[in-house]
Amino acid sequence: MEWDWNFVREIMPTLIQGVKITILATVLGSILAAIVGLAIALARRSPNRAVSRSVGWFAEFVRGTPLLVQLYFIFYVLPDFGILLPPLVAGGIGLGLHYGTYTAEVYRAGIDNVPRGQWEAAKACNLSGHHTWTHVILPQAIPPMIPALANYFIAMFKETPLLSAITVLELMNQAKSVANSYYRYVEPMTLVGAFFLVISLCSVVLLRWLEHRYGRIER
Amino acid sequence: MPAPIIKVDAISKSFGAFKVLDGLSMQVMPGEKLALIGPSGSGKTTILRILMTLERIDGGHIQIDGEQLYHMERNGQLLPADERHLAKMRQKIGMVFQLFNLFPHKCVMDNVTLAPMLTKGVARAAAEKRAMELLDMVGLADKAKAMPAQLSGGQKQRVAIARALALSPKIMLFDEVTSALDPELVEEVLNVMRKLAAETDMTMLLVTHEMGFAHDFADRVLFFDRGKIVEEGKPDEIFRHPKQERTQGFLKKIIAAGHRV
Numbered sequence: 454m455e456w457d458w459n460f461v462r463e464i465m466p467t468l469i470q471g472v473k474i475t476i477l478a479t480v481l482g483s484i485l486a487a488i489v490g491l492a493i494a495l496a497r498r499s500p501n502r503a504v505s506r507s508v509g510w511f512a513e514f515v516r517g518t519p520l521l522v523q524l525y526f527i528f529y530v531l532p533d534f535g536i537l538l539p540p541l542v543a544g545g546i547g548l549g550l551h552y553g554t555y556t557a558e559v560y561r562a563g564i565d566n567v568p569r570g571q572w573e574a575a576k577a578c579n580l581s582g583h584h585t586w587t588h589v590i591l592p593q594a595i596p597p598m599i600p601a602l603a604n605y606f607i608a609m610f611k612e613t614p615l616l617s618a619i620t621v622l623e624l625m626n627q628a629k630s631v632a633n634s635y636y637r638y639v640e641p642m643t644l645v646g647a648f649f650l651v652i653s654l655c656s657v658v659l660l661r662w663l664e665h666r667y668g669r670i671e672r
Numbered sequence: 673m674p675a676p677i678i679k680v681d682a683i684s685k686s687f688g689a690f691k692v693l694d695g696l697s698m699q700v701m702p703g704e705k706l707a708l709i710g711p712s713g714s715g716k717t718t719i720l721r722i723l724m725t726l727e728r729i730d731g732g733h734i735q736i737d738g739e740q741l742y743h744m745e746r747n748g749q750l751l752p753a754d755e756r757h758l759a760k761m762r763q764k765i766g767m768v769f770q771l772f773n774l775f776p777h778k779c780v781m782d783n784v785t786l787a788p789m790l791t792k793g794v795a796r797a798a799a800e801k802r803a804m805e806l807l808d809m810v811g812l813a814d815k816a817k818a819m820p821a822q823l824s825g826g827q828k829q830r831v832a833i834a835r836a837l838a839l840s841p842k843i844m845l846f847d848e849v850t851s852a853l854d855p856e857l858v859e860e861v862l863n864v865m866r867k868l869a870a871e872t873d874m875t876m877l878l879v880t881h882e883m884g885f886a887h888d889f890a891d892r893v894l895f896f897d898r899g900k901i902v903e904e905g906k907p908d909e910i911f912r913h914p915k916q917e918r919t920q921g922f923l924k925k926i927i928a929a930g931h932r933v
Contacts, residue, residue, distance in 0.1 A: 573726050574773035578787035579762040579839065582755075588786060592777050 485549020490556030683732030826857030
């Protein structure tokens with residue numbers, strides 16, 4: 454078997470299409486994971502026991518089952534209940550929900566790290582609960598957790614090939630389809646690996662910069 | 673005789689098995705400057721925290737400015753206060769903390785303007801004008817754009833005082849505000865408080881280990897021990913002629929530790 458540069462040139466446009474979808478799925482999943490994680494972290498702090506308990510169980514359940522199974526559920530089982538989602542949307546929701554249960558722990562740690570005195574100062578300033586969160590607690594809690602969040606988003610990016618199982622035409626799926634139609638695997642699969650490696654490496658550089666920029670807070 | 677602005681009636685408070693306050697009662701008149709002294713664990717900080725609604729009480733009643741703090745009167749019945757009632761009552765009270773508790777992500781100006789803008793709907797321009805007056809009063813007008821991390825402890829505490837004053841409370845609570853400061857920075861904070869006491873008619877409650885300052889500053893001194901007020905009186909009576917044995921013992925220890933009275 455020889456490496457065929459002409460074949461590489463031929464399949465490149467298709468693979469780049471796949472890269473775009475992979476990145477789009479990662480961005481969708483990341484945005485959702487950031488929101489879901491915050492929502493779970495806040496709900497688990499709710500004074501209402503029923504809310505905090507049930508959200509806690511939900512998060513344990515999601516974390517304790519494989520992402521692939523969840524993707525199948527969202528894409529193939531939900532339609533039985535009348536919820537029909539396009540593949541990319543289903544994939545974004547799957548990634549976002551799954552990783553949201555992990556980012557929730559990041560938020561929890563970040564929120565716990567805000568000193569108690571800040572809550573007390575907010576109360577002494579007579580800020581409402583809502584204002585305390587939006588103006589005092591979260592602006593201090595979130596910057597130090599950005600590197601940890603970004604870490605999860607990079608991990609999520611490397612899991613996007615799972616979306617090929619629910620027909621999302623992301624990089625892995627495109628590579629599989631060109632490989633299957635030409636019976637040549639070495640170039641497509643090598644390129645998939647190369648794409649992931651290059652993007653991951655760039656992300657790690659970005660992550661280092663984020664750690665430098667946000668990793669510490671001056672008091 | 674005017675009505676007391678703070679009326680504490682037989683309140684009790686426990687942390688687990690430890691009874692911090694045990695049927696404590698006290699009254700404070702409007703404009704009065706009060707120093708609360710006593711050994712640590714005697715409940716003096718706890719009573720300030722209770723007045724600021726940072727701790728709930730287990731029993732008893734508190735009236736601030738003629739209104740129940742932890743209870744609401746509905747059809748002649750006393751019900752536990754809801755958050756809305758507590759928020760209304762908090763408007764009357766400001767607090768300065770031992771560890772400053774400035775908002776580290778906001779500049780000095782924003783620390784002072786945040787609460788008036790959010791809780792009272794004051795416009796930014798008006799809030800900043802008032803903040804500049806207050807920062808000028810505490811001698812930090814030139815630090816308005818600085819971040820808290822760039823300030824010394826004494827400067828932070830003066831900003832914290834300006835922040836509390838920005839809401840124009842009737843009652844100000846000072847919880848060991850110089851305890852965390854390097855010795856050379858204590859005086860600048862005390863000077864601001866002297867100025868406040870001289871220039872305003874605010875009611876001020878002060879928990880302190882600075883006995884010399886308590887003596888000069890306070891109209892009345894309360895000596896706390898084991899959750900009760902053991903002795904109270906004019907500063908001269910308490911510091912020069914304490915009647916109770918426990919007060920005498922405490923002052924002796926404080927003097928032995930090198931504090932000036």
